[in-house]
Amino acid sequence: MAEKAFDAILFDLDGTLMDTAVDMIHALARLADNHRIDHQLNIAEYRQYISKGAVALVKSVFNDPSAERLEQLRLEYLEIYQQQLNTHSHLFNGVAELLSHLDQTDTPWGIVTNKPSWLARPIVANTTQLARSQVLICADEVGVAKPDPKPLLTAAGHMALNHSSTLYLGDARSDIDAAHAAGMQSGIALWGYLAPDDEPDDWLAHHRFETPLELLKHQSPDNTNS
Structure with a gap:
């Protein structure tokens, strides 16, 4: 699918921001x-x-x-x-730098995850860079999980985002399907937890990223100047 610039980003958590x-x-x-x-x-x-x-x-x-x-x-x-949250979990390489750049350029970003809130919220709260997220939407709090678009739409509503210029980034087929259903741009985090039998070419994502810092090349011009 054709790549387009985006001016806001919603992230999956496990396998995208955090290596858990x-x-x-x-x-x-x-x-x-x-x-x-x-x-x-x-x-x-x-x-x-x-x-x-x-x-x-x-x-x-x-x-x-x-x-x-x-x-x-x-x-x-x-x-x-x-009982062992955050014992060994950490941000993927490049994520801290990416989030810092988004903050410096006033680019809106948030987190949408299928992880239960009673697990996701302590992880985010105890990870300094993630605690700056403008929103954290968990599937159990909205009653449905991805690939249903409702979690993404809920985040977009809280943040007053334009769907068509918002990227949702994740490492699973359900992430891409949810983004498409929500009318958002979709991106695959190729550094995540893809299985050997996954075929991301078949997911028809708008974007594919080998590293987190590659996202900076696709921001809208208005969001690239600090």
């Missing part, structure tokens, strides 16, 4: 240990499940649990993960 893989996979290992599941959870291998959510992570270790059992394991996993 180590904490999330360590929590999964503890869950497996609690249930005496033999495992060797290689972080590089299991990163691909993170953007697909806690259900995908649990299913990657537990063999075809019933719906009731899966929900129990999911809740147990999230409780374990909550």
Whole structure:
């Protein structure tokens, strides 16, 4: 799809701004240990499940649990993960510099995530650069998750953004679909948690970025002067 300039950015959290893989996979290992599941959870291998959510992570270790059992394991996993938030998580390289530039140029930016608010909000509040976000919208607070566009539309409403000149950046197909449904520009964070079988060419995103700092090349001219 043709690339266009944008003058505001909404970000996904995990796999886009924050590298939370180590904490999330360590929590999964503890869950497996609690249930005496033999495992060797290689972080590089299991990163691909993170953007697909806690259900995908649990299913990657537990063999075809019933719906009731899966929900129990999911809740147990999230409780374990909550106990070690921000232990090893950190901003991806280049994100701090990108956000600093956006602040210096008065470019509006916010965060829209499917991560539950009781996990996302402590991460954002305890990460200095992310705490400057103009809005944090979590799926549980609006009642639906991406790829439904409602979380993005809610953020845009709070920030009074023009949809067509707003970029939504994420590392999953659901992020791109949500952006399109919201009438926004879509961008793939190629440094994120893409799985080997993902085919981002098929997602029809407006933009693809290898690094966070590449976003600066596509800002609208009015947002590039400090």
